[in-house]
Every structure is written in structure tokens, then in C-alpha cells.
Amino acid sequence: MAASATSLSTFSALSICTSRFSLLSTPSSLSTTLYTPITKSSHPSLFIISNLAKFKPFKATSSDDTDTTFFENLNPEEDITFDPPERPEEFVAPPSFDEGPLEAEEAIAAAYEELYGPAYSGESLLGNDIYVMDAKVKKTIGFGSKAKKEKVRDGFEERVVQVRRVTKVVKGGKQLHFRAIVVVGDKQGQVGVGVGKAKEVIAAVQKSATNARRNVIRVPMTKYLTFPHRSDGDYGAAKVMLRPASPGTGVIAGGAVRIVLEMAGVENALGKQLGSNNALNNARATVVAVQKMKQFSEVAQERGIPMEELWK
Numbered sequence: 001m002a003a004s005a006t007s008l009s010t011f012s013a014l015s016i017c018t019s020r021f022s023l024l025s026t027p028s029s030l031s032t033t034l035y036t037p038i039t040k041s042s043h044p045s046l047f048i049i050s051n052l053a054k055f056k057p058f059k060a061t062s063s064d065d066t067d068t069t070f071f072e073n074l075n076p077e078e079d080i081t082f083d084p085p086e087r088p089e090e091f092v093a094p095p096s097f098d099e100g101p102l103e104a105e106e107a108i109a110a111a112y113e114e115l116y117g118p119a120y121s122g123e124s125l126l127g128n129d130i131y132v133m134d135a136k137v138k139k140t141i142g143f144g145s146k147a148k149k150e151k152v153r154d155g156f157e158e159r160v161v162q163v164r165r166v167t168k169v170v171k172g173g174k175q176l177h178f179r180a181i182v183v184v185g186d187k188q189g190q191v192g193v194g195v196g197k198a199k200e201v202i203a204a205v206q207k208s209a210t211n212a213r214r215n216v217i218r219v220p221m222t223k224y225l226t227f228p229h230r231s232d233g234d235y236g237a238a239k240v241m242l243r244p245a246s247p248g249t250g251v252i253a254g255g256a257v258r259i260v261l262e263m264a265g266v267e268n269a270l271g272k273q274l275g276s277n278n279a280l281n282n283a284r285a286t287v288v289a290v291q292k293m294k295q296f297s298e299v300a301q302e303r304g305i306p307m308e309e310l311w312k
Contacts (some may be wrong), residue, residue, distance in 0.1 A: 066106035083280040096268045148186050156184040156192075156216075158209050159263055161256050162279045163201055180204040181256075184212040185263030191214035191258065191290075220293045228296060233289025239274040242289045256283035264290070 060199040161181040168175040177197045181204060187193035192215045195206025222228055227244040234240070240257055245268040251261050253271030256279045261269055273282050300307040 039239065068154060107184060152213075154188045154213075155211065156190075157187065158205075158212075159183050159185075159259050161259055161283060162205070165232060166197065167192075178204040180208040181283065182212050183209040183256075183259050183263050183283060184209060184216070185264035185265070187263065189265055190216050191219060191260055191264035191287075193280075195280060195286055215287075217287060217291060219264040219266065220295045221266060221291050226269055227264065227266070231289045231291065231292045233285045233287070233292060234275065235285035235288055236276055236278070236281040237276040238285045240282060240285040241272045241274055242287050243270040244284070245266070245270050255279060257286045259283070260286045275280050 013037065015277070017256065037149055045210070051240075106125060108201070113124065113126050161183055163178060163180045166177050166179050168177065178201050179195065179197045181193070181195050183193050192212040194208045194210070194212025194215060196204050196209075196211055198204040198207055220228055224247045226247075227242060230241075230243045232239065232241050242257075245252070247268055249268045251258055251266060251269055253261060253269065255277070256274060257271040257273060260283055260295065261271060275285075276282070296307055296310055300310055
């Protein structure tokens with residue numbers, strides 16, 4: 001404790017001496033006073049203070065890259081006059097909004113009524129019936145104003161295959177939902193199968209239609225709107241057999257297979273469900289069978305031969 005007290009007193013005394021020297025003496029005399037021979041062994045704090053004089057102050061260096069020609073020719077005492085560009089000869093100043101005639105109160109009320117309907121004052125300047133609510137206003141406000149979603153007009157038609165009520169058992173009881181299976185297609189070779197669940201039937205159908213649009217595939221067909229060759233597909237326990245048919249036969253199939261083929265635009269085909277009767281699995285099995293089909297041109301391109309040699 002005694003040693004630390006002595007070092008603090010010595011440090012404070014030395015700092016007072018240096019401040020006096022900095023005010024009264026020149027920097028050369030200050031450097032000579034600070035460069036007194038002090039060793040590390042005598043006192044470490046005094047050795048650190050003695051080395052402070054070795055640090056040189058930083059000086060701002062002037063760079064030649066700065067362009068100062070504008071300030072050399074400028075006299076700060078002179079007044080700078082503002083010299084804007086001249087207006088063109090054909091320039092016409094726009095009229096001020098205060099120059100026009102003031103609108104009458106009746107014109108303002110008529111414009112307000114045209115935008116928002118008749119006011120609550122009981123008067124109508126446009127001849128509207130103030131006791132009958134506008135149909136547009138009735139849709140946007142009041143009871144039953146929930147906005148209905150418009151159908152997506154992308155060229156796809158929707159067909160509901162099945163709607164069933166499903167139950168989920170949880171800790172608090174049973175949760176009832178509706179599951180909908182929807183097939184979308186443009187009847188020109190594109191078809192998709194989707195499924196969705198919701199607490200309401202309409203919401204479930206919308207979800208499944210959105211899901212079906214995400215899974216659209218292309219169905220290969222000939223000029224007679226039938227399959228190019230036979231194919232089989234299975235999904236889960238459902239198995240589907242598809243066969244081409246001659247013109248005028250029509251779609252001979254049942255259940256979900258018929259709906260998928262009609263939405264794809266197939267007019268002549270034979271289909272048979274060989275396994276489970278589950279509508280969703282049969283619809284997906286039909287999609288699997290269709291994806292296995294290939295056009296004659298694709299097979300000829302893979303084999304590297306002209307299409308006429310396929311029948312030789």
C-alpha cells in the first residue's frame with residue numbers, strides 16, 4: 001500500500017511539473033527535461049512517462065490529387081450573382097389554380113354524389129332515390145359483404161370427383177373436415193388431379209382445384225383423339241387399364257377414370273378399374289398410366305429412325 005501511494009504521488013507531481021513546463025518553456029526545453037536518465041529498475045511508472053515524449057504528433061499531409069482551381073479564382077468578399085438560364089421564346093407559364101372561376105356548391109355536391117352516392121341530407125342533385133341503397137354499396141358494406149373469390153379464368157375446367165367428410169380424433173374430441181377430389185383440364189390434352197381439405201366444402205374444393213393446377217400433365221393423343229398405344233398404371237391398391245379405341249367408340253370407362261379422360265379431351269378410349277374402388281387412387285393410377293405413353297415421333301427419335309419404319 002505504501003509503495004502504491006508513493007507511485008501515485010510521484011506520478012501526480014511529475015504531471016504537474018510537465019504541465020508547468022509546457023506552459024512556460026519551449027518544446028526543446030520540455031524534451032530535455034523529459035529525457036532525464038531514468039532506468040526501469042528505479043521505477044516502472046516513471047519509465048513509462050519518460051517514453052511519452054518519443055511519440056511524434058500526426059501531421060496532415062497535403063495530396064496533389066485535389067482540384068482547387070475553382071477556389072483559387074474565387075474571391076470570398078465579392079457577392080455572387082445568380083444568373084439563371086433564359087426562357088425559350090415559346091414558353092407559356094401555366095395558369096395558377098387561383099385564377100380559374102370558383103366552383104359552385106351545387107357542382108361540388110353533384111361530384112361528391114357521383115362518387116359516393118347521395119348524402120344524408122335527404123337531397124339528391126342527380127335524381128337518385130335517397131331511400132334505396134346502391135347495389136355497389138350494398139355489396140361492399142353491411143351484412144353479407146364478404147368478398148367472394150372469382151374463378152380463375154385460365155382455360156381449365158373443374159370437375160368435382162368426390163367430397164367426403166373426414167374426422168380427426170384429438171385430445172379435446174373430434175375435428176370434422178371435408179376432403180374434396182377435383183380434376184381440372186382444358187380438354188386439349190392437359191389434365192391434373194388434386195385433393196384438398198378444409199372445414200367448409202367450398203374451401204376444400206378451391207384448395208383441391210389449386211392443387212390440381214400444380215400437377216397438370218400432358219396426355220399424348222392421336223388425330224382420332226385416342227391413345228397411341230395401350231398402357232397400364234397402378235397407384236396404391238388401385239390398378240387401371242387403358243386401351244385405344246376406333247373413332248366413334250366414345251369413352252367406355254367408369255368412376256374417376258372416366259372423369260380424368262373426359263377432362264383431358266380423350267373421345268375414344270377404353271378404361272377398366274382392376275383393383276381398389278378408391279376414387280383418388282384410381283384417378284392417380286390413370287395419370288400414372290397416361291405418363292407411360294409416348295407418341296410415335298418420340299419413339300422414332302429415340303431409336304434414330306424415320307417414323308415410317310416403325311410399322312415395318
